[in-house]
Amino acid sequence: MRKTSFKKDFINYCLYNYEFKDHTAVWILNFIKSHPLITHNISFTNSQLDRKLRIAESRTNRPTLMFEKGGTVTANGETIFHELNLNKTDELYVEFIFAKNDLRYNQAKSEELMKNDEILLEDIEELESLIDEALVSKDKERFFELTDELQKLNDKRG
Secondary structure (H helix, E strand, O other): OOOOHHHHHHHHHHHHHOOOOOHHHHHHHHHHHHOHHHHHOEEOOOOOOOEEEEEEOHHHOOOOEEEEEOOEEEOOHHHHHHHHHHOOOOOEEEEEEOOOOOHHHHHHHHHHHHHHHHHHHHHHHHHHHHHHHHHHOOOHHHHHHHHHHHHHHHHHHO
């Protein structure tokens, strides 16, 4: 299971070190960090995800909150809250926009990439073991199912 403590720590860092024009951003960040399912499923690095939340600090002159899902974009905090609350297990890309480069944000993204790669490697090793079992038991259907899954993971890894 993915550790979420570094994600919560980073959200706390943002809450204590940055100011947001719209206080709804603070409310949403507190909501995210207080719900383990949501925190578990957020990513600071995977911009390929369908659900995206952008949060900008006040000095950027950009909208504080922007949420995008399936081509629909909203800045309405209440709508964003309901989307997060109703879909706690869906993956969510969270992007912070700061006026200046933030080393801690870069560190959080790097740490997440390393953790994701470790998890991916563990998943690949587990699948390889299951594929071996399918070969030994001569279960063709299971073998093809698992090798397809392995290919998907290897594609993710690049």
